[in-house]
Amino acid sequence: MKARWLQTQAHWILLVAIVAFWQSVCGLFEVSEFIFPSPSRIAASFWEHHLSILGHAWRTFWVTMLGFAISIVVGVLLGCLMGSSRLAYAAMYPLMTGFNALPKAAFVPILVVWFGIGVGPAVLTAFLISFFPIMVNIATGLATLEPELEDVLRVLGARSTDVLIKVGLPRSMPYFFGALKVAITLAFVGTTVSEMTASNEGIGYLLISAGSSMQMGLAFAGLLVVGAMAMVMYEFFAWLERRLTGWAHRGSQN
Numbered sequence: 129m130k131a132r133w134l135q136t137q138a139h140w141i142l143l144v145a146i147v148a149f150w151q152s153v154c155g156l157f158e159v160s161e162f163i164f165p166s167p168s169r170i171a172a173s174f175w176e177h178h179l180s181i182l183g184h185a186w187r188t189f190w191v192t193m194l195g196f197a198i199s200i201v202v203g204v205l206l207g208c209l210m211g212s213s214r215l216a217y218a219a220m221y222p223l224m225t226g227f228n229a230l231p232k233a234a235f236v237p238i239l240v241v242w243f244g245i246g247v248g249p250a251v252l253t254a255f256l257i258s259f260f261p262i263m264v265n266i267a268t269g270l271a272t273l274e275p276e277l278e279d280v281l282r283v284l285g286a287r288s289t290d291v292l293i294k295v296g297l298p299r300s301m302p303y304f305f306g307a308l309k310v311a312i313t314l315a316f317v318g319t320t321v322s323e324m325t326a327s328n329e330g331i332g333y334l335l336i337s338a339g340s341s342m343q344m345g346l347a348f349a350g351l352l353v354v355g356a357m358a359m360v361m362y363e364f365f366a367w368l369e370r371r372l373t374g375w376a377h378r379g380s381q382n
Contacts, residue, residue: 165345170352173345181334181346185353188319188330191247192357195254196315202255203262203307210263211270212296221267228260233321240326250322250330257318258311265307269300305369312361316354 134141147167153159154166161169174181206224210217232253239249273296323332331350338347 169345170348174349184334192319195251198255199259203259207263207266210267232257249326253322254315254318258315261307265303269303270296308365316358
């Protein structure tokens with residue numbers, strides 16, 4: 129019982145230890161708040177500017193969710209295409225890998241020219257940076273379907289669409305949720321990077337504004353808010369994964 133409690137609370141224990149160490153180092157060495165603010169200073173800045181921070185955070189959140197939703201749709205469709213066709217897999221995978229290697233921050237100025245400063249570049253940057261893991265994992269789940277199982281289904285009269293919908297996609301669900309947990313964190317990165325360049329709202333804009341006025345406590349508060357939102361969404365998808373794909377994880381019933 130004690131070991132299980134320790135396992136479930138390990139992340140909180142580690143977080144408290146990190147914060148305590150951080151505060152101790154800043155106090156012991158008298159680190160300037162303009163260089164590396166202490167947790168207490170960050171908390172004070174958050175409380176002082178909480179209305180502004182929460183307003184910018186809400187903007188970042190819904191923009192990220194919009195871009196992430198588009199990435200799910202596009203990633204699943206392309207993944208199904210690549211995973212169900214060897215020709216499509218061979219043709220598309222190298223090109224998509226090369227595209228994914230491009231720094232997404234470099235797309236922001238181009239997106240600004242096309243869509244102007246505002247929501248458009250942030251949504252598209254979140255989409256561009258997060259759809260690749262979803263696509264790859266869906267394609268991998270479908271492409272690694274056992275040939276023997278597929279042959280048996282075809283002998284029983286199943287069509288290609290039946291194999292895809294009734295066997296391939298359910299089998300790919302563990303891959304899919306694994307990709308979602310990675311992609312949602314990347315989506316927040318994409319939105320924040322875009323807001324730092326092409327927006328007058330959002331946490332990215334807040335970071336630039338705070339940095340230019342040397343308000344390091346406020347900047348760190350913004351960073352922690354982004355991290356907190358990403359962690360919450362990660363845990364949400366992890367919960368969905370346990371609920372919907374528990375059958376795929378050894379020891380999930382313990």
